[in-house]
Amino acid sequence: MGSPNSLSRRGFCLCCVGGATFAASAGWLTPREAYAEARGLVSLIKDSAAISPITASRLRNNISVLEGSGGNIAVLTGSDGKLLVDAGIRVSRAQLTNALAGLGTDPVTHLVNTHWHFDHADGNEWLHSAGAKIIAHENTRKHLLGVQRVEDWDYNFLPLGPGGIPSEVFAGSHKLGLNGASISLKYFGPAHTDSDVSVTFVEANIVHVGDTFWNGIYPFIDYSTGGSIDGMIAACDANLAATDKDTIIIPGHGKPVSNKAELQAFRDMLVAIRDNVARLKAQGRTWDETVAAKPTAAFDAQWGQFVIDPGFFTRLVYQGV
Template sequence: MTHAFSRRNFCLCCIAATTFSATGWLTPREVFAKTGGIVDMIKDSAAKAPISIHKLRGNVSVLEGSGGNIAVLNGADGKILVDAGIGVSRVQVKAALARLGPQPISTLINTHWHFDHADGNEWLHGEGAHIIAHKNTRTHLSSTQRVEDWSFDFPPSPAGAIPGEVMEKSHTLSVNGDTLTLEYYGPAHTDGDISVRFAEADILHTGDTYWNGVYPFVDYSTGGSIDGMIMAAKKNIEASTDKTIIVPGHGPISNRAQMIESFDMLSAIRDKVASLKNKGLSLDEVVAAQPTAAFDNKWGQFVIDPAFFTRLTYVGV
């Protein structure tokens, strides 16, 4: 099964291509300095972006186009959503959900707190969604959060956007003829990431613990770490089989083999950067050594460029 996903739905992808022109790829911090607001740019783009529907297996579909990938399980118990996208996409997302059937929205699961996955919480709650997330996600949504690499302060979310139910290690839902298992592996992309497995459909939504085809972002500002990303990748692999459909937080629908390739890439780069750092090399010296070079043609061609991913890795080893 193949799905023609564009790269529009990557976390930092809605930035105009001209931002990455003559001087090469810029880090999110550099983009912010040049544009005056990377988050505002992403939201402006999301307000106009169309939403594509990709039907996977059983009654599970994915909506692409509003921030992170949104999974939807439809049925008599209502629509169960994994992630909420960006709030300014409300009109497009609501229309896409209506195309899946007349069932009301009943439950929303946040894989983590970032705005491209949880900014739609408030309007979805207004439509009837009961929101579930990890306890750390609720903490982040309830107070001001600064993401240093985006040079942005996120204000506390409105009351309706705050998850009404939280979990710590695992949680199970039996809805619409499927069993959803929510698992927390520990700090990874942030300190509140969870994966969601649809047992009967054999589909795994990884949230941002897996980015398919590009270097991932690691948010150290709210508890993420490169070692945590690698551990989460290992856990995602263990939770899947060769038949499992993988829904990454960003990027095309995937499979276990591609997830293993991502794990191998993360592990290899982490070890190379750690070795150089342990030899006493500074951050700039490690970046200049190009420890990601063997992987850049495949993984380094988008927003998180090789130099920036090297910096993210260096911080955590």
């Protein structure tokens, strides 16, 4: 990894585009220094989550989306209790508690993790203590049970306490009935990680696709726990096939209310950059030479303005082609 890479810290790092902002840091750093900084980047994300406001957008059929703590969180309300899709970061507990209260007095009874990453599962323990049964893919449980290293962040995540570990896991698919809604959970296979699932609210025609879709920004792909660029594209294809022009799509990061057209644009961007990088790699270009060739240039103005900058995204794709 010892090659130069610039990192812009615009927005809320890996978390919310609309959250607290940090000044951009200039200069050239290795991916190890820039993207991980050991505890540095993760600490920045947590520090920002501790003070970032949470905003709610009401969708339809008693479903809302919350933005401001880690990934975008979907909430289904009703007399059976609130179901959350993703838990955010635990230091946001006060803000998230207030945001949930604003959606009604029903207690939290269910939580689905779309995958294991801390900005989606770090709040598991306190939500379980508030009454949530935690449901996830079996690989999410596996990763949360032990120390998990993310090499590209140069960071070792400690296991969650017993209350934060999903008590109900599945391998391929799972169905729930809650508050009059039919809820379908489906495993993608290796994509952003090896633990990603989608959560579809059937009658409402709303789907939370987790970090297989970053709306308007280059995504992180976690090769340390089974992610791949081809898997990300396959997940997009699966979601495009399962949605229509009226489907509300909730991405893991970026603008929290999206649609099929924006998902299609994300998928087309991934394919074009994968093909550009694969062509350069097949020509024998090194990692640095491929970055220097700017294979993302046509997309940088729209997609490259977040923490995953063009150089780092090129390196992620290079690993997988």
